[in-house]
Amino acid sequence: MVAFNVAHAQNAADVAKPAAHAAAPLINGYQPVWWKEAVVYQIYPRSFQDSNGDGIGDLNGITKHLDYLQKLGVDVIWLSPHYDSPNADNGYDIRDYRKVMKEFGTMADFDRMLAAIKARHMRLIIDLVVNHSSDEHHWFAESRSSKDNPYRDYYFWRDGRPNPDDPSHPLPPNNYPSYFSGPAWQYDAATQQFYLHLFAVKQPDLNWDNPKVRQDVFSLMRFWLDKGVDGFRMDVIPLISKQPGLPDLTAEQLKDPSRPWANGPHRDEYLQQMNREVLSKYDVMTVGEALGITLDEEPKIVNSERNELNMVFNFDAIRLNRGAGDTEHPWTLPQLKAIYDNHARVLGKQDWDTVFLSNHDNPRLVSNFGDDSTLEFRVRSAKLLETMLLTLRGTPFVYQGDELGMTNYPFERVDQFDDIAVKNAYRELVVTGKVTEAQFIAVVRRIGRDNARTPMQWTAAPNAGFTTPSAKPWLAVNPNCTTINAAEEEANPNSVYHYTLRAIALHHAHQAFVYGDYRDLDPTNTQMYAYTRSLAVPGKPAERFLVVLNFGEKPVEYTLPDGMKAGKLLLANVPGTVEAGTSTLHLGAWEARAYTY
Ligand code: TEU
Ligand code: CA
Numbered sequence: 001m002v003a004f005n006v007a008h009a010q011n012a013a014d015v016a017k018p019a020a021h022a023a024a025p026l027i028n029g030y031q032p033v034w035w036k037e038a039v040v041y042q043i044y045p046r047s048f049q050d051s052n053g054d055g056i057g058d059l060n061g062i063t064k065h066l067d068y069l070q071k072l073g074v075d076v077i078w079l080s081p082h083y084d085s086p087n088a089d090n091g092y093d094i095r096d097y098r099k100v101m102k103e104f105g106t107m108a109d110f111d112r113m114l115a116a117i118k119a120r121h122m123r124l125i126i127d128l129v130v131n132h133s134s135d136e137h138h139w140f141a142e143s144r145s146s147k148d149n150p151y152r153d154y155y156f157w158r159d160g161r162p163n164p165d166d167p168s169h170p171l172p173p174n175n176y177p178s179y180f181s182g183p184a185w186q187y188d189a190a191t192q193q194f195y196l197h198l199f200a201v202k203q204p205d206l207n208w209d210n211p212k213v214r215q216d217v218f219s220l221m222r223f224w225l226d227k228g229v230d231g232f233r234m235d236v237i238p239l240i241s242k243q244p245g246l247p248d249l250t251a252e253q254l255k256d257p258s259r260p261w262a263n264g265p266h267r268d269e270y271l272q273q274m275n276r277e278v279l280s281k282y283d284v285m286t287v288g289e290a291l292g293i294t295l296d297e298e299p300k301i302v303n304s305e306r307n308e309l310n311m312v313f314n315f316d317a318i319r320l321n322r323g324a325g326d327t328e329h330p331w332t333l334p335q336l337k338a339i340y341d342n343h344a345r346v347l348g349k350q351d352w353d354t355v356f357l358s359n360h361d362n363p364r365l366v367s368n369f370g371d372d373s374t375l376e377f378r379v380r381s382a383k384l385l386e387t388m389l390l391t392l393r394g395t396p397f398v399y400q401g402d403e404l405g406m407t408n409y410p411f412e413r414v415d416q417f418d419d420i421a422v423k424n425a426y427r428e429l430v431v432t433g434k435v436t437e438a439q440f441i442a443v444v445r446r447i448g449r450d451n452a453r454t455p456m457q458w459t460a461a462p463n464a465g466f467t468t469p470s471a472k473p474w475l476a477v478n479p480n481c482t483t484i485n486a487a488e489e490e491a492n493p494n495s496v497y498h499y500t501l502r503a504i505a506l507h508h509a510h511q512a513f514v515y516g517d518y519r520d521l522d523p524t525n526t527q528m529y530a531y532t533r534s535l536a537v538p539g540k541p542a543e544r545f546l547v548v549l550n551f552g553e554k555p556v557e558y559t560l561p562d563g564m565k566a567g568k569l570l571l572a573n574v575p576g577t578v579e580a581g582t583s584t585l586h587l588g589a590w591e592a593r594a595y596t597y
Helices: 059-064 066-072 107-119 138-145 211-225 251-255 258-262 267-277 295-302 333-346 365-369 375-389 420-429 437-447 486-491 496-509
Strands: 040-043 076-079 096-100 123-128 185-188 193-196 231-234 285-289 311-313 395-399 517-520 528-535 543-550 556-559 569-572 584-587 592-596
Touching: 059 066, 059 107, 066 107, 066 496, 096 107, 096 211, 107 123, 123 285, 211 267, 267 295, 295 311, 295 333, 333 517, 333 528, 365 375, 375 395, 375 496, 375 543, 375 592, 420 437, 486 496, 496 569, 528 556, 543 556, 543 584
Parallel strands: 040 076, 040 395, 076 123, 123 231, 231 285, 285 311
Antiparallel strands: 185 193, 517 528, 528 543, 543 592, 556 584, 569 592
16 A cells, blocks of 8 residues: 655745656556645535634645544545635636635635645545636636737637527527536626636636636646645536537537537647646646546546546436436436446546545435435445445545534525525526426535535534534525434444545555456346456565445345355445345345455
8 A cells, every 4th residue: 555644844945846756666556656645625615614603614624534534534635616616606716826816714714724735644635616706806807808918818708699589689599408407608798708608607718728828827837736735626627628610519418518518629639738737746636526527538538648636426326316417317227337437447447436425416425325314225225335335446535524424404485595506506497487496406405516615514512513502504505404413423333424535544554456357246137236356466475355226215135146245244234234245145125334355
């Protein structure tokens, strides 16, 4: 195991110099490196911990809980955007890339937090949101001021199309839809042109074809890396290269615009330039949010010989019940398993993968992929899902609160939502009468992003210890904090928290869970997910592990294939039954076990 717990000196040497990873011998054909062995924990700062009673989470609130994260076994923290922002999209609309959002604190708070993270032998990656900026960023303020302003070409400005019905209101330049409902073009009276925004009106897209834009982005990246930050999660990074001439989308493309938008002609060239001029100068981890990229296209971005990014988030699994659209449809276990089988087949030894089923844009893990209908099923299925996430191949990502088994929120009315995606969709669908309020709520209460953004539940106290009892949290705390909270979980050895801690320890204890081969033993089984991870280590006994997961409430009697026998039981979410040394296993509802074999 590459010892990545190197003590970090609190000075310039702190800056992550490019370490000679190449020196270490290959493991199962993989180049060992710290970010392949790391367990990552995502923090959505607005919802993690408020430290000054204003109802909004902040950086000092994070620093307060670093011992909690270290004890859990976290190696890397991914911090969702902490930069100065008018919060049209909760920080994913940045006004100043070198300034901390005032609600979150000061740069001194950031530096203290970073030092405290490193003092605990953990690392920090931050969110790089450079496909678009805020419309309040001075680049855009300059750009919209006049057509010949030097920043004009930092964004996409185009003349509208003639509008036969009303010549005074030209039509958008093309038929691009925004991800947040409505057209992706906003008319700006100041210069009588439209600007492009694939997300919100207050999130104009940056023109990466302008070399000055690229250099300004590279420079702000160096600003944070020189502070000692250990890498970036890159927001919708494949979208940075637009289709030349911005032609209309075809009817086929309109079904999933992310596809043409993520495959512009200069995407790889710009990522290679970023790597050459910035990333390669530091020992950093990079993970791209690969909206619109298929599994087969991933190696173009993550193959180490391409010198672009280390890994990407592929959305096939997390959006299995939705696909590109926002309508929910049933999914089957063989479909989920096929995704991981394909990943194992397509991604080679020079590629690397991520493993995640939740984040700040998706419903809560246990509510979306488990069963939160009863206490028993919630706890068991939450543990089963953590078993899976921490034993599949790729760098695992835990989203804040999943280690407690936090659930979706019981939304009933649209005014309970904060998310711009919901508010815009409400105007487009309900106000126009296309769908009823009840139909709308029935959908967004299940798949809405705010389900993941309710405040972290630290205690059973009012406001769950996220903020003071008298403060008004920016988003309501889930009333089930009285039973689901970190204090109770830490006090209860059989909790989801302690189970997740043990699962992370298992992941750390055996290289097979990092570099080992993956084999699905029974891809077509509709209820059981049974797979192995195995690694031959020269001069050492081979490491072989068997994971069996009963993905449902029906008890199952499962016979392992080819006379295989379960070995020593290492982890189980239902105490009592061991069945070591047997081929036939009896698993109850949502039961999960990991064995040697
Ligand atoms: O998300 C882009 C994305 O993945 C979309 O899933 C998006 O969340 C969804 O389709 C909208 O319905 C990234 C960030 O993770 C997200 O929070 C931001 O809102 C978005 O980019 C724009 O920065
Ligand atoms: Ca606060």
